[in-house]
Amino acid sequence: MAGDADTGRKPIMAGNWKMHHTHLDAIQVVQKLSYRLSAEDYERCEVVVCPTLTSLRSVQTVIEADNLPIGLGAQNVFWEEKGAFTGEVSPPMLAKLGVSYVIVGHSERREIFGETDEMVNKKVQAVFKAGMTPIMCCGETLEEREAGETAAKVSRQVQAGLDGIDPKQVASMVIAYEPIWAIGTGRNATPEDANDTIGTIRKMVAGLAGENPAAAVRIQYGGSVKPGNVAAIMAQPEIDGALVGGASLEADEFAQIVRWA
Ligand code: PGA
DSSP, X not given: OOOOTTTOOOOEEEEEOTTOOOHHHHHHHHHHHHHHOOHXXXXXXXXXXXXXXXXXXXXXXXXXXXXXXXXXXXXXXXXXXXXSOTTOOOHHHHHHTTOOEEEESOHHHHHHHOOOHHHHHHHHHHHHHTTOEXXXXXXXXXXXXXXXXXXXXXXXXXXXXXXXXXXXXXXHOEEEEOXXXXXXXXXXXXXXXXXXXXXXXXXXXHHHHOHHHHHHOEEEEESSOOTTTHHHHHTSTTOOEEXXXXXXXXXXXXXXXXXXX
């Protein structure tokens, strides 16, 4: 795996399309994205798109038909494999669709749909069990930041999320640090602040899983990442990529983020 010369970690840019794009729109976006990106771009950085559930199959078909080196991610999952859980989708169902990443514990899931740290942990375990990789999100609210509680909040979320996870799995996963006040607001953490918090998360991972997994785990920043600010964010040594919402919806904009420098 080609990675950052110093850290050995390959940056990962993931587009979280949230509840946007019908499957027809999604097909167009992923096709356009593939026209904009070159083999060199994929070599330098892993590219993942996370469409809504109804678009997963269509996007997977495009990726497979054109043999695109674009990873397919889901935005959520339930932890049970099957059963009477109306409206839910299981990890094996996603894995069978060619999904390789699953966003777990996004702040919108936590805040709007009541996901707890314990539920996030069950999902992380279930995603691994099905052979996929979780992108586990954490982040503080504005009130928590202003009260100086950022590190405590993020520690709690990471510690709970990683509970019982094998250190080798920890090394292979992705963590996304997303300050809630920066999501969709146009405000983002300064690159230095984001780097500091991500450094704190890495230290915490070292304490929980060991130095090697901490050095290997990729930690993204998320929250109002745009073509205009991505280079400064990616210049930070602890930051291994971005989880991008609004600016991933258009192929041109997301392609600019993927080729940040
Ligand atoms: P944003 O969303 O880029 O629109 O701020 C990021 C996210 O919620 O993952």
